[in-house]
Amino acid sequence: MKKFFFFFALLAFIFMSCDKKQPVEKETSVITRESRKIPDFSKGIMNEEILWYLGRITDPKLSPDGKTLLFGIKYFDYTLNKGNMDLYTMPVAGGEPKQITKTAENESDAIWTPDGKKIAFLAPQKEIMQIWEMDPDGSNRKVVSKATQDINAFSYSPDMKHVVYAMRVQLDPTITDRYPDLPLANAKIYDDLMYRHWNDWSDGKYSHLFIATYPAMDQPVELLKGEKFSSPVPSNGGVEQINWSPDGKKLAYCSKKLSGKQFAVSTNTDIYIYDLDAKTTVNLTEGNKGYDMDPVFSPDGTKLVWWSMKTDGFESEKHRLFVHDFTTKTTKDYSEKFDQDAQNFSWDKNSTQLYFISCKEATHQIYALHIPTGEITQITQGDHDYLSVIKTGNQLIGTKTTHALPSEIFTVDLTTKAEKQITFVNKDVLSKITLSKTEKRWVKTTDGKQMLVWVVLPPNFDPNKKYPTILYCQGGPQSSVSQFFSYRWNFQMMASRGYIVVAPNRRGLPGFGSEWNDQISKDYGGQNMKDYLSAIDDVCKESYVDKDRLGAVGASYGAFSVYWLAGHHNKRFKTFIAHCGMFNLESWYGTTEELFFANHDIEGPYWENYKSYTNSPHKFVKNWDTPILVIHGGNDFRIPYTEGMQAFNAAQIQGIPSRFLFFPEEDHFVTKPQNAMLWQREFLGWLDQWLKK
Numbered sequence: 001m002k003k004f005f006f007f008f009a010l011l012a013f014i015f016m017s018c019d020k021k022q023p024v025e026k027e028t029s030v031i032t033r034e035s036r037k038i039p040d041f042s043k044g045i046m047n048e049e050i051l052w053y054l055g056r057i058t059d060p061k062l063s064p065d066g067k068t069l070l071f072g073i074k075y076f077d078y079t080l081n082k083g084n085m086d087l088y089t090m091p092v093a094g095g096e097p098k099q100i101t102k103t104a105e106n107e108s109d110a111i112w113t114p115d116g117k118k119i120a121f122l123a124p125q126k127e128i129m130q131i132w133e134m135d136p137d138g139s140n141r142k143v144v145s146k147a148t149q150d151i152n153a154f155s156y157s158p159d160m161k162h163v164v165y166a167m168r169v170q171l172d173p174t175i176t177d178r179y180p181d182l183p184l185a186n187a188k189i190y191d192d193l194m195y196r197h198w199n200d201w202s203d204g205k206y207s208h209l210f211i212a213t214y215p216a217m218d219q220p221v222e223l224l225k226g227e228k229f230s231s232p233v234p235s236n237g238g239v240e241q242i243n244w245s246p247d248g249k250k251l252a253y254c255s256k257k258l259s260g261k262q263f264a265v266s267t268n269t270d271i272y273i274y275d276l277d278a279k280t281t282v283n284l285t286e287g288n289k290g291y292d293m294d295p296v297f298s299p300d301g302t303k304l305v306w307w308s309m310k311t312d313g314f315e316s317e318k319h320r321l322f323v324h325d326f327t328t329k330t331t332k333d334y335s336e337k338f339d340q341d342a343q344n345f346s347w348d349k350n351s352t353q354l355y356f357i358s359c360k361e362a363t364h365q366i367y368a369l370h371i372p373t374g375e376i377t378q379i380t381q382g383d384h385d386y387l388s389v390i391k392t393g394n395q396l397i398g399t400k401t402t403h404a405l406p407s408e409i410f411t412v413d414l415t416t417k418a419e420k421q422i423t424f425v426n427k428d429v430l431s432k433i434t435l436s437k438t439e440k441r442w443v444k445t446t447d448g449k450q451m452l453v454w455v456v457l458p459p460n461f462d463p464n465k466k467y468p469t470i471l472y473c474q475g476g477p478q479s480s481v482s483q484f485f486s487y488r489w490n491f492q493m494m495a496s497r498g499y500i501v502v503a504p505n506r507r508g509l510p511g512f513g514s515e516w517n518d519q520i521s522k523d524y525g526g527q528n529m530k531d532y533l534s535a536i537d538d539v540c541k542e543s544y545v546d547k548d549r550l551g552a553v554g555a556s557y558g559a560f561s562v563y564w565l566a567g568h569h570n571k572r573f574k575t576f577i578a579h580c581g582m583f584n585l586e587s588w589y590g591t592t593e594e595l596f597f598a599n600h601d602i603e604g605p606y607w608e609n610y611k612s613y614t615n616s617p618h619k620f621v622k623n624w625d626t627p628i629l630v631i632h633g634g635n636d637f638r639i640p641y642t643e644g645m646q647a648f649n650a651a652q653i654q655g656i657p658s659r660f661l662f663f664p665e666e667d668h669f670v671t672k673p674q675n676a677m678l679w680q681r682e683f684l685g686w687l688d689q690w691l692k693k
Contacts, residue, residue: 029077030104031084036077041432045459045496048680050433051487052076052673054406055425058085059388059399064116066392067092068136069409072110073425078673087121089136092392092411094422100138107132109239114158120144122151131165146217152207153232153239156214157248162276163214164242164251171228172204192260197593198235199635199667206230209242209253211276223274223281224255231255233269233293240294245301249276252284252295252304264595268312271295271304284324284331290314292322294343298351302327303371305354307343313596314521316478318514319343321356321369334369338376339513342367346389346396355379355389355396359511362452362482366396366412380412380419383440385483401485403456404435404492434459436495438483443504443538446530452512453535454481456491456501466546468691470494471536471573472503473554473561477520477528477601481505488670488679489555497684499551499691502539506531521601524585525564525615532561536572548574549691553683555579556639556668560617563647566628567620575690577683579631580639580668583647585616591640621650627657629686631679633666659686 029035039049053076060069069090076083087110088097100119101107110121118133125132131145131154145151147167154165175185188201195202207230210220224231231253232241241254256269270285271292285292290309297304303326307319321335321342335342344357354369360378364385369376379396380386387407389398396412400419409423441453458467472489474481481503494501505512507528508520520528532552540547550573554562559581566576582588586606589598598604602612628651632644644660651658661682663675670676 029080030102031075031077031080031082032086032102033075036075037079044432044434046433046435046490046492047496048493048677049078050429051490051493051680052078052677054429054487056487057399057407057409057423057425058110060390060397060409061111062092062390062392062397063112063136064114069397070110070112070119071097071409071423072108073097076673078677081672081674083673087119087138089119090423092397094411094420097423098137100134100136109153111155114156114160120154120156122154131163144215144217145212153242155239155242155244157244157251158246159248160214161248162211163217164209164211164244166207166209166232166242168205168207169222170203170205171226172202174204193264193595194260194593196637198637199633200235200637207232207234207237209251211251211274221279223251223253227257228259229255229257231272243295243297243304245297246299247301250274250297251276252297254293254295264593265599266312267291267309267315267596269293271306273304290317294345296345296347298347299349300351303351305345305347307341307345308333311600313600315594315597315600316476316510316521317518321354323354323371334371334374334376341510344388346391348391353391355391357386357389359480359482361511362454362480362505362509363511364480364482366398379414379417381417382419383438383483386410402483403438403454403485405430406485433496436492437461438491441539443535445507445527445534447527449516451531451535452505453539454491454501454503454505455539456495456503458495458498458500461544463544465544467498467500467544468549468551468687469500469502469536469539469545470687471532471550471552472501473532473552473558473565474503474506474509475554475556475558477508477524477557477560478510478517480510482511488676493680493684494687497688499687500539500545502536504531504535506535522603522612524560524602524612525617529561529564529568532565533569533572551575551577551687551691553577553579553687554581556581562628563617564615564620566626567617567623569626571625573626575687576626576628577631577686578628578644578647580633580636581643581647582617582639583643583650584618585613587646588639588643591642593637618646618650621647621654624651624654624656627686627690629659629661629682631661631682632663633668633670634662634664635667638668657690 039053056074058072060071072085074083074085084106087101087107090097105123107121107123120133123132125143129150130143133144134141149167151165209223209231212220233256243252251274268289269291270283273282289312292308295306304324308322309317319341320333324331340358342356346355352371358367366379366386366389385401387399394414399407400410401407411420436456439455443451443453445451491501510517552573559578562576562578563583603609606613630644630648632641648660670679
């Protein structure tokens with residue numbers, strides 16, 4: 001279930017996916033930080049209203065002269081059930097951000113034009129998402145593209161002669177095309193797999209790239225014309241999969257040139273180089289059968305970096321750091337002796353130093369690769385997550401989070417390694433509440449290894465008291481339990497309600513080497529479940545933990561974990577909460593969409609290899625004896641909602657106290673403000689009902 005971007009960054013923002021058209025709503029209300037209802041701060045702790053009052057900052061973009069940062073801040077108004085993003089600029093040295101847009105149009109994907117004279121962004125015009133430009137102060141705003149469908153991603157060539165943008169084109173016949181005399185017929189017809197993906201049914205449209213002249217924006221050249229493939233790659237690929245050469249003559253882009261069943265069972269995504277003059281395309285990564293993603297040209301144009309996975313069908317293995325040298329026509333894996341992931345690349349202007357993000361021991365740090373020597377060094381230290389990195393002068397700039405800090409922009413001095421926070425979007429809000437503290441704990445597992453466990457303590461923690469405690473089970477299954485700040489699985493929210501949160505980095509999570517990360521595949525219900533129990537049993541040795549009031553919660557694979565633990569916990573837990581989890585592996589295999597995930601992790605279909613299905617949670621439901629809350633979204637096609645129905649029905653039939661919370665319009669996540677707040681209230685209310693008696 002894991003995607004190759006940071007899992008919890010996806011929960012922070014609602015972006016448009018490049019492989020599907022989304023309706024453009026006509027906004028009528030401008031949402032600003034000042035226009036919203038002020039939450040009740042009287043209790044001095046985090047609650048769902050405060051959580052959705054926080055501003056959410058995007059990764060910054062550096063102006064070509066290296067002096068100014070551009071970023072967006074999204075504010076939500078839960079009374080309107082929507083959010084709005086406006087744009088800001090700020091000197092690199094810091095200072096008060098200057099708001100340059102204040103509209104209801106939700107400006108997104110903002111970048112500097114290569115000459116630094118304009119800021120470009122996406123916003124609707126006559127209900128079609130177009131490219132707009134304005135002066136750096138926000139004046140002289142005008143639309144520059146001429147698209148007939150929504151533009152989902154775009155980028156200027158460095159010489160400003162061209163613009164590339166992504167737009168979906170209809171290649172498969174619609175029902176009306178098939179039967180023009182039945183204009184009111186409502187049906188879908190499919191003859192192959194991947195007829196639905198994450199949260200959308202296939203509609204016969206494919207995301208193609210168009211290269212248009214600038215500034216005329218006419219005579220666009222359609223890459224992949226007539227081909228039933230997409231670029232960027234569905235379901236949530238964006239502009240990070242498109243990159244221009246410094247001379248503007250070549251374009252690197254990602255595409256998974258497979259369809260139907262082949263698309264469903266393979267991860268083979270390649271990087272293609274399109275030559276604008278010759279009008280030719282070369283597959284740069286044809287020899288690799290796994291993922292090849294997010295290419296970035298070096299400033300001198302001689303090199304291209306990207307991350308690569310080796311194994312076809314394995315979506316969660318090590319992100320290798322590959323660099324192709326166009327001069328020598330060679331490709332090298334610079335991370336061969338570096339047993340960590342590498343992604344989010346940023347070149348030094350001299351093209352000899354490369355900066356990137358890597359997960360190490362449940363934190364995301366900035367690293368540097370010195371190309372001439374191949375030496376990799378760690379730049380940042382500490383319990384935090386860096387989500388992005390930009391090099392300018394003698395410093396790095398990036399967004400950073402912790403369990404107690406929503407994303408903010410920091411600088412890192414490359415000489416002293418000193419970090420400095422330069423945005424304070426939520427300082428006024430956070431100053432009004434007492435935040436929880438996180439402790440790092442190393443726990444010995446049943447096979448004698450050391451496991452990092454985060455223990456989040458309630459605000460104003462008193463070690464002389466006893467607290468109900470929650471075991472947090474991570475999804476993915478291979479997504480790190482790092483220093484993320486989630487807007488749903490928010491540890492501050494749980495701890496502020498008076499709970500200790502135990503969050504183990506059990507087997508199958510990145511940041512502890514490939515062996516630790518890969519072990520979970522083909523071992524669902526195995527060692528990683530023992531790791532969960534090792535974590536909660538170890539923390540329960542503390543006098544401040546009430547062993548008679550324990551709960552276990554999780555989403556996706558975390559919810560699978562909850563279902564499995566419900567049949568094996570030996571009376572440890574007093575309640576469970578499972579969100580969008582696999583309950584019956586056989587029915588899940590028959591209804592999920594990206595089959596490569598299932599084929600790799602549970603070794604194929606149940607009619608060919610039944611061994612991996614013997615640990616399915618539904619086989620142990622006769623052992624269930626504990627209250628359970630089941631949550632699911634109606635548009636979740638990764639784990640269809642019938643999995644949640646089966647679990648709830650099984651509990652009800654056996655007379656186990658249970659509740660089914662169903663969101664008809666949500667998918668694998670919960671993104672609408674009022675739905676998310678309802679989720680928090682039901683989640684915490686259920687815990688209170690069964691753990692605070």
